[in-house]
Amino acid sequence: MPKQVDHDERRALIAEATWRLIAERGIDAATMREISSSIGMANGALKYYFPDKNALVRTAFTHVFEATNARIRARLAGTTGLAGLRVFCLEVMPVEDVTRLEARVVLPFWQRALADAELAAVYVEAMAVWREQIHGFLRAGRADGSVTTGVPDAVLAEQLLAMLNGVQALALLDGGAATPDLQRRMIDAFLDGLG
Amino acid sequence: MPKQVDHDERRALIAEATWRLIAERGIDAATMREISSSIGMANGALKYYFPDKNALVRTAFTHVFEATNARIRARLAGTTGLAGLRVFCLEVMPVEDVTRLEARVVLPFWQRALADAELAAVYVEAMAVWREQIHGFLRAGRADGSVTTGVPDAVLAEQLLAMLNGVQALALLDGGAATPDLQRRMIDAFLDGLG
Numbered sequence: 001m002p003k004q005v006d007h008d009e010r011r012a013l014i015a016e017a018t019w020r021l022i023a024e025r026g027i028d029a030a031t032m033r034e035i036s037s038s039i040g041m042a043n044g045a046l047k048y049y050f051p052d053k054n055a056l057v058r059t060a061f062t063h064v065f066e067a068t069n070a071r072i073r074a075r076l077a078g079t080t081g082l083a084g085l086r087v088f089c090l091e092v093m094p095v096e097d098v099t100r101l102e103a104r105v106v107l108p109f110w111q112r113a114l115a116d117a118e119l120a121a122v123y124v125e126a127m128a129v130w131r132e133q134i135h136g137f138l139r140a141g142r143a144d145g146s147v148t149t150g151v152p153d154a155v156l157a158e159q160l161l162a163m164l165n166g167v168q169a170l171a172l173l174d175g176g177a178a179t180p181d182l183q184r185r186m187i188d189a190f191l192d193g194l195g
Numbered sequence: 196m197p198k199q200v201d202h203d204e205r206r207a208l209i210a211e212a213t214w215r216l217i218a219e220r221g222i223d224a225a226t227m228r229e230i231s232s233s234i235g236m237a238n239g240a241l242k243y244y245f246p247d248k249n250a251l252v253r254t255a256f257t258h259v260f261e262a263t264n265a266r267i268r269a270r271l272a273g274t275t276g277l278a279g280l281r282v283f284c285l286e287v288m289p290v291e292d293v294t295r296l297e298a299r300v301v302l303p304f305w306q307r308a309l310a311d312a313e314l315a316a317v318y319v320e321a322m323a324v325w326r327e328q329i330h331g332f333l334r335a336g337r338a339d340g341s342v343t344t345g346v347p348d349a350v351l352a353e354q355l356l357a358m359l360n361g362v363q364a365l366a367l368l369d370g371g372a373a374t375p376d377l378q379r380r381m382i383d384a385f386l387d388g389l390g
Contacts, residue, residue, distance in 0.1 A: 110305070164357075
């Protein structure tokens with residue numbers, strides 16, 4: 001099915017161009033016209049794949065979410081329990097150039113998801129994936145004795161999710177205070193408190 | 196100075212109308228024209244006070260921030276240490292109707308602050324105020340013996356700030372998971388861990 005493959009490639013090309021433009025130049029500068037011209041595509045062709053800006057924001061967020069998850073899988077290489085949870089957190093937090101750039105897609109995504117049920121559903125699904133992953137690390141940690149706290153896993157998982165969401169805003173907008181070093185200490189202290 | 200008073204009143208009136216429109220109808224629906232017509236003011240008059248949308252977003256955020264702080268002061272009534280910190284957190288988290296509505300101003304504010312240095316400076320200043328307030332509660336808690344953890348206050352304060360920022364997104368976009376009850380348990384578990 002050569003035609004199908006071509007469509008998938010084009011979608012991937014558009015997703016890559018879109019998240020980078022949003023991250024580097026801002027959501028308002030990343031117009032449909034800017035995105036289509038950045039990849040040498042007619043505006044009408046872009047609209048065939050992504051009919052409006054929210055469809056583009058959705059694909060940009062999904063692209064960033066999947067890229068993050070792919071890096072987590074690669075860095076985990078089977079590690080689980082507390083050590084795995086540390087790898088997961090450090091990859092989600094904006095402590096490196098790439099994660100700081102990716103966070104610049106997350107903030108406009110949230111804002112648009114407030115008024116778009118489809119975008120909100122994408123967020124709910126993404127958080128469900130991470131929540132389940134955090135629960136898996138905690139279960140393994142309780143099994144190997146490294147997690148002994150009496151705080152229920154559901155509460156711990158939501159604390160971590162909230163912290164990981166919150167540092168996206170803090171690190172981008174108040175990076176002089178929420179430095180990468182401080183972010184790492186926040187995660188270390190949280191994880192050390194589980195034992 | 197009756198004229199000066201009139202200007203201040205008008206600014207307050209505009210701030211009140213603006214944050215409510217943004218919260219209830221979304222940032223895109225809250226156009227300059229909608230805001231001016233909602234308070235029976237000519238569009239040109241509105242522009243005299245707030246020249247563009249970002250100036251309005253700034254005043255809406257500041258309004259919400261100051262309203263939150265006024266409620267915190269009223270509820271604290273002198274309480275400090277861990278008990279004070281609990282009051283502070285529960286007032287900032289979107290666990291009640293008013294704080295959930297206010298959070299709907301915070302998300303678009305963040306997104307616009309990414310591309311506007313003045314808005315970002317307002318956020319940095321707001322976080323500095325809260326950071327200092329959290330430090331005050333922690334110092335009092337250490338003095339009265341209710342805070343004994345070896346984790347430095349700077350790390351604890353940033354963990355809390357990240358969590359309080361993160362629940363704004365989580366509760367608004369994934370409220371089925373991050374319920375008010377779970378948010379309260381997150382804060383209780385965090386504060387219980389400090390002793």
